[in-house]
Amino acid sequence: MITGQGIVKTFKQRGNILGSREVRALRGVDFAIPKGGAASFIGESGCGKTTLGRIIAGLESYDEGELVIGDTAMSELKHKQRQPHFRKIQLIHQDPYSALNPTRTIHQTLHAPLSLRAKQTGRSKKWIEERAAEVLSLVGLDAGTVLARYPHQLSGGMRQRVVIARALTVDPEMLVADEAVSMIDVSLRLGILALLKDLRERLGVSVLFITHDVATARYIGGDGELYVIYRGQVVERGPVDTVIADPVHPYTQSLLSAIPVLHGLEQPGEQPVVPLEPLDQLLDDTGCLFTGRCPFRGERCAGERPLLQVTEGVPQEHACFYPERRSVIARPLSEV
């Protein structure tokens, strides 16, 4: 089990002559990903989901809160002591080409982590070769065909499979897939998603799926939880199908109905459809973070920040003073 409690992260961005500015990437995020389970973080670009994934994988620090891996709170450990814990969590990011060293063959790419592991566990050279073939077979690649090749000699889909195979060399407990198919040819995407699903089932590895596409989140982690993130805050959280079938937060409804407009929602009165403008983290920080874009805002929204909570009659957690089920008509992919 990996849990986060109240994770806060602020970046200082170099600004203009007026000085630097602070970007609140995460504003106190809680999450729990069970062993062998799945969770998906969704939200539009800039909402903080990649930052959260990098924190979970140990690649980014956080300012406040606690990250607990298994039974161990990371704040109690020194930097070096955290490494074995973070090794259990492997990040698969969107660009497999930049993740692989172009001057190394696939054999060399897999050999490096495997020989380290062999050294630590007193295993033989033969084991390294066998294990390399084994991890490649787990991701659907034939060792005889790919080991001698360089990354540029493989398709995008094959490269992403090699990245996943390399992650498997350390026997991870969790894979963090950050938009893992977005840079891969459309025809090869389903194969990678099916592979991640298969690894969950065969190896019991848990998968954290970071995406802006709810359909892929549902495909891999349909039995897990969906976290909808808006400007660094989780605004809705619950079982994937519950949130998709009956979203109660207007932001989730807009995400599901089709980015970038609230499409398919019945608008009250003459209120115009609200386009989702690019996120600006410097927008007014008082009250509900979605107020400025919300067609359903009420009296309390501008002055008070709703926290994630459960209210009567709503099965999922939400951060809205006026949660209401609204039927969302998702646009077919062909129209997006």
Ligand SMILES: Nc1ncnc2c1ncn2[C@@H]1O[C@H](COP(=O)(O)OP(=O)(O)OP(=O)(O)O)[C@@H](O)[C@H]1O
């Ligand atoms: N290293 C950094 N330095 C400064 N600001 C950063 C850094 N990393 C992220 N940010 C800012 O933090 C906010 C959250 O970014 P993050 O990449 O986590 O969002 P995201 O939802 O994953 O977006 P995307 O889907 O585009 O990757 C953004 O405003 C981003 O500009």
